[in-house]
Amino acid sequence: MFDTVAIVGVGLIGGSFGLALKKAGFTGRILGVSSAPALEAALARGAIDEGLPLEEAVPRADLVYLSQPIHRILETIERLDPLLRPGALVSDAGSTKARIVEQGRRSIRRGQFLGGHPMAGKETRGAAEADAGLFSGRTYVLTPSDPAELETAAAREFLRWLTAIGAVPVTLGPAGHDRIVACTSHLPQLLSTALAAMLGERLAAPDDLRVAGPGLADMTRLAASPYEVWGDILDTNRATIEAALDACIAELSSLRNALGAQGAQEVFQRANQFAARLRQHRQT
Amino acid sequence: MFDTVAIVGVGLIGGSFGLALKKAGFTGRILGVSSAPALEAALARGAIDEGLPLEEAVPRADLVYLSQPIHRILETIERLDPLLRPGALVSDAGSTKARIVEQGRRSIRRGQFLGGHPMAGKETRGAAEADAGLFSGRTYVLTPSDPAELETAAAREFLRWLTAIGAVPVTLGPAGHDRIVACTSHLPQLLSTALAAMLGERLAAPDDLRVAGPGLADMTRLAASPYEVWGDILDTNRATIEAALDACIAELSSLRNALGAQGAQEVFQRANQFAARLRQHRQT
Numbered sequence: 214m215f216d217t218v219a220i221v222g223v224g225l226i227g228g229s230f231g232l233a234l235k236k237a238g239f240t241g242r243i244l245g246v247s248s249a250p251a252l253e254a255a256l257a258r259g260a261i262d263e264g265l266p267l268e269e270a271v272p273r274a275d276l277v278y279l280s281q282p283i284h285r286i287l288e289t290i291e292r293l294d295p296l297l298r299p300g301a302l303v304s305d306a307g308s309t310k311a312r313i314v315e316q317g318r319r320s321i322r323r324g325q326f327l328g329g330h331p332m333a334g335k336e337t338r339g340a341a342e343a344d345a346g347l348f349s350g351r352t353y354v355l356t357p358s359d360p361a362e363l364e365t366a367a368a369r370e371f372l373r374w375l376t377a378i379g380a381v382p383v384t385l386g387p388a389g390h391d392r393i394v395a396c397t398s399h400l401p402q403l404l405s406t407a408l409a410a411m412l413g414e415r416l417a418a419p420d421d422l423r424v425a426g427p428g429l430a431d432m433t434r435l436a437a438s439p440y441e442v443w444g445d446i447l448d449t450n451r452a453t454i455e456a457a458l459d460a461c462i463a464e465l466s467s468l469r470n471a472l473g474a475q476g477a478q479e480v481f482q483r484a485n486q487f488a489a490r491l492r493q494h495r496q497t
Numbered sequence: 498m499f500d501t502v503a504i505v506g507v508g509l510i511g512g513s514f515g516l517a518l519k520k521a522g523f524t525g526r527i528l529g530v531s532s533a534p535a536l537e538a539a540l541a542r543g544a545i546d547e548g549l550p551l552e553e554a555v556p557r558a559d560l561v562y563l564s565q566p567i568h569r570i571l572e573t574i575e576r577l578d579p580l581l582r583p584g585a586l587v588s589d590a591g592s593t594k595a596r597i598v599e600q601g602r603r604s605i606r607r608g609q610f611l612g613g614h615p616m617a618g619k620e621t622r623g624a625a626e627a628d629a630g631l632f633s634g635r636t637y638v639l640t641p642s643d644p645a646e647l648e649t650a651a652a653r654e655f656l657r658w659l660t661a662i663g664a665v666p667v668t669l670g671p672a673g674h675d676r677i678v679a680c681t682s683h684l685p686q687l688l689s690t691a692l693a694a695m696l697g698e699r700l701a702a703p704d705d706l707r708v709a710g711p712g713l714a715d716m717t718r719l720a721a722s723p724y725e726v727w728g729d730i731l732d733t734n735r736a737t738i739e740a741a742l743d744a745c746i747a748e749l750s751s752l753r754n755a756l757g758a759q760g761a762q763e764v765f766q767r768a769n770q771f772a773a774r775l776r777q778h779r780q781t
Contacts, residue, residue: 332710352707383707390708396699397709401716403752404688406768411748413771415680415741422778423636423667424674425681426616430779431715432685437772440765448757457699458753462746464695468687469742473732481724484690487697488721494706495714 216241219274222281223247223255226306228343231260233378236345244270255340271296279305283445290316297324302367304329309449310356310387327368328356349379356387395453402435409436500525503558506565507531507539510590512627515544517662520629528554539624555580563589567729574600581608586651588613593733594640598671611652612640633663640671679737686719693720
C-alpha cells in the first residue's frame with residue numbers, strides 16, 4: 214500500500230496527479246519537491262500536503278513520481294537510488310521514453326523503475342492550473358522494458374491508482390512508444406512550427422491575415438508551443454523524429470510533383486482514409 | 498436595382514447566398530440553375546424561387562452569381578455573354594481567381610465581370626445545408642482587375658448586398674489573392690493531406706491511434722477534404738502553390754537538420770510569433 218507519494222516537479226502534470234489521487238480517495242501523504250514558487254502554488258491549490266527537498270521527501274515515499282522536464286528527470290534519476298526506500302516504485306511522466314527508461318534501468322537498484330507517459334495536457338502550465346480531471350478518459354502509456362515489471366505489487370498498485378483517476382493505461386515498449394509519438398505528436402508539432410515560421414515571412418503584411426480561415430488556425434495551433442518544452446523532446450527522440458520528418462518531406466515532395474495529376478488524387482484518398490479512421494477512433 | 502438574381506450552381510454557397518439575400522430584405526426573384534436534385538433541395542430549403550436552364554435564367558437576371566466548382570465556372574463564363582442582359586453584373590465564388598478573372602475579362606462584353614471569393618464554408622455540402630448566416634462576419638474577397646470596376650452602379654449595389662448579408666468585403670488583385678490563399682489555405686491543406694497519407698502507412702496497426710492526442714486531430718482535420726473540391730484549386734493555382742510548398746519543404750528540411758541545436762529554437766520562436774499574431778487577429 215502506498216502511504217506516502219513524493220511528486221518531484223509540481224507543475225501542471227505533477228499538481229494534477231496530486232489532486233487526482235486525493236479526489237480518487239488517496240488518504241496518505243503527498244510530498245512535493247519543486248522550486249519555492251511551484252511548491253507555494255501547489256500547496257495553495259491543495260495538490261500536495263507538504264513541500265520538502267528531494268533528500269527528505271524521497272526516503273519517506275512508497276511512490277516517487279517524476280513530473281519534471283525530460284532532462285531534469287534524467288538528472289533526478291541519477292541521484293535517486295541512495296535516497297530510495299527499498300522496494301519503492303519510481304515512475305515518471307516524460308514525453309519520450311527510451312532514454313529515460315534506459316537511465317532508470319541503469320541507476321535504480323533499491324527500488325523499481327517503471328516509465329510512463331500520460332497523454333494529457335493543457336495550453337496553460339503550472340500547478341495553479343492543476344486539475345483533478347486532467348487524466349480522465351486519457352491514455353496513460355506505461356513502458357516496461359519487460360512486461361513482467363507490471364506484475365510486481367508496487368506496479369499493480371500504481372496501475373490501480375491510474376485507473377482510479379480515470380486514466381486508460383496502455384502498455385508499449387520504450388522504443389515502440391517513441392516511434393509512435395514521433396508520428397502522432399512530434400511530427401505534427403514540427404509541421405505546425407515550420408508552417409507558421411514560414412508564413413510569418415510570407416504573410417508579413419498586417420492585412421494578409423484577413424484571408425485566413427479556420428483551417429489555418431487548426432494547422433498553426435501547435436505552433437504556439439514553447440521551445441522550452443520541445444527542446445528536450447527533440448533532443449531525446451532525435452533519430453526517430455528525423456526519420457519521420459524525412460518520410461513526411463518525401464510524401465510532401467511527391468504530392469508537390471503530382472499537383473494536377475492522378476498522383477495527387479491518390480494521396481488525397483489515402484489522407485481521407487486516415488482522417489476517417491482517426492475520427493472514428495476518437496469517437497469510440 | 499437588382500430585380501432578379503440568377504444563382505448558377507445551387508450548392509452550399511449558392512443556396513446560402515440565396516437565403517442570405519432573402520433574410521437581408523431582397524424582395525426580387527431568385528432563379529436557380531443547377532442539376533435537378535440540387536434545384537429540388539434549394540427549392541425545399543427556400544433558397545431559390547424557381548429552377549430554370551441557364552439559357553432561360555440568365556437573360557432575366559441583373560446579377561448572375563456563379564457558385565459552381567472552378568472548372569464549371571470557367572465553362573459557364575464562356576457561354577454567358579450572348580445570354581446576358583446588357584449591363585448585368587456577373588460575379589463568382591470560386592476559390593482561385595487569376596484564371597477565372599482572366600476568362601471573365603476575355604468573355605464578358607455585354608455585362609460586367611467582378612470576381613469574388615467568400616471565405617465561408619462548412620464541412621458539409623449541398624443546398625440542404627444552406628445557411629442564411631454563412632457569410633456573416635466572414636471576409637468576402639473581391640478581385641477587380643482595376644479598382645475602378647468597383648465604382649460602377651452594379652458593383653456598388655453588389656457590395657451593398659454583401660454588407661447587408663454580414664460579409665466583410667476586402668479588395669485584392671486576382672494574382673495577389675491567389676498568392677495569399679496559396680499560403681493561408683492551399684498549403685495548410687496539402688500539409689494536412691501529406692501528413693495524414695504518410696501516417697496512414699506508419700500507423701497502420703489499430704492500436705497505434707490510442708496514443709493520438711488533440712494536436713493530431715487538429716493537424717489532420719483538413720485531410721478529410723475531398724479531392725473533388727481540391728483538384729480544381731490545385732490545377733488553377735498550381736505554380737503559386739508549388740512555390741509555397743517549396744518554401745515550406747525548405748523550412749521543414751532546415752528544421753530537421755537543426756533538431757537539438759540553436760537553429761531549432763529560432764524556428765520555434767518565429768512560429769510562436771506568427772501563431773500569436775494570427776490568434777490576436779482572429780480575436781479582433
